[in-house]
Amino acid sequence: GDSVTQMEGPVTLSEEAFLTINCTYTATGYPSLFWYVQYPGEGLQLLLKATKADDKGSNKGFEATYRKETTSFHLEKGSVQVSDSAVYFCALSERGNNRLAFGKGNQVVVIP
Amino acid sequence: DAGITQSPRHKVTETGTPVTLRCHQTENHRYMYWYRQDPGHGLRLIHYSYGVKDTDKGEVSDGYSVSRSKTEDFLLTLESATSSQTSVYFCAISIQSRGSSYNEQFFGPGTRLTVL
Numbered sequence: 001g002d003s004v005t006q007m008e009g010p011v012t013l014s015e016e017a018f019l020t021i022n023c024t025y026t027a028t029g030y031p032s033l034f035w036y037v038q039y040p041g042e043g044l045q046l047l048l049k050a051t052k053a054d055d056k057g058s059n060k061g062f063e064a065t066y067r068k069e070t071t072s073f074h075l076e077k078g079s080v081q082v083s084d085s086a087v088y089f090c091a092l093s094e095r096g097n098n099r100l101a102f103g104k105g106n107q108v109v110v111i112p
Numbered sequence: 113d114a115g116i117t118q119s120p121r122h123k124v125t126e127t128g129t130p131v132t133l134r135c136h137q138t139e140n141h142r143y144m145y146w147y148r149q150d151p152g153h154g155l156r157l158i159h160y161s162y163g164v165k166d167t168d169k170g171e172v173s174d175g176y177s178v179s180r181s182k183t184e185d186f187l188l189t190l191e192s193a194t195s196s197q198t199s200v201y202f203c204a205i206s207i208q209s210r211g212s213s214y215n216e217q218f219f220g221p222g223t224r225l226t227v228l
Contacts, residue, residue: 034216043202043219044155089154098143098162098206098215099170104154 002027004090006103014111015082021075021106023064023090031092033057033066033073034100038087047075047088085110115139116220118203124226131190133223135203137183143206144186145217146170146178148199155202161186193227200224 007022025031032051036044048057053068064075073090090103115138125131135144146158147170157170159178167178175197177189190197203220 043221044204045219046216049216093215099145099157099160100217102155104152 002031002092002094002101004092004101004103006090006106010107010109012109012111013080016079017110019075019077019080019084019108021088021090021108023073023075023103025071025073025090025092027071027092027094029094031094033064034091034093035062035064035073035075036089036091036102038089038105040086044089080108080110082110082112084108116203116205116218118201118220118223120223121221122224124228125193126228127194128192131193131225131227133188133201133203133225135186135188135220137186137205139205140183141205141207142183143215144180145204145206146176146186146188147202147204148172148197149202149222150199158188158201193225195227198225198227 003026005024034049035047037047038044047062048059050057050066053066056065062077064073066073087105087107089105091100093100117136119134143162145160147155148158149155156172158172158176159167159170161167161180164180164183179187201223204217206215206217208215
């Protein structure tokens with residue numbers, strides 16, 4: 001079945017550092033890919049999305065490119081802020097399927 | 113904001129008691145979902161609904177039941193709560209963007225349930 005794998009463990013970095021969170025997926029068809037963010041005490045919010053190969057999703061300085069050849073959708077931000085501290089989830093949805101498959105999430109802590 | 117509310121927001125209960133969580137939406141979306149969030153597991157789908165009285169199981173449905181008697185409400189019931197059901201529960205709705213082939217999910221604020 002469809003699945004999403006995120007890199008293990010929390011990520012701690014200093015303000016203005018470069019952030020990368022890896023995400024790879026397994027899918028039987030041609031999925032749409034998403035990154036969701038969860039701030040402390042809140043529900044998940046859609047951060048960005050990409051629906052076909054080589055698409056780049058972007059929002060709030062974050063970017064991720066849909067790489068079909070490597071089945072990846074890594075999240076990057078060039079200069080993080082303390083306010084980016086949150087949990088980030090990678091997810092996929094097969095075309096025509098109304099269900100999402102989530103990765104386990106990565107806690108990101110940005111230190112001033 | 114997709115107009116999703118969850119109630120209660122926090123609940124503490126004892127093992128063996130029944131518990132019902134409510135998800136309410138104001139925009140008549142067809143698809144609704146219940147997830148649980150646990151450390152190390154991310155979000156896991158419990159049940160979902162694709163219309164009034166139309167529901168299906170997700171990946172962790174054992175010990176849970178759902179009902180959807182009207183479009184705006186999706187209820188999750190733990191018939192006899194166990195400590196393993198201590199978790200944060202999120203409701204979501206699905207919206208298909210015009211002209212696209214994918215659905216975007218919007219989440220409620222969550223219910224923190226503790227089973228003692």
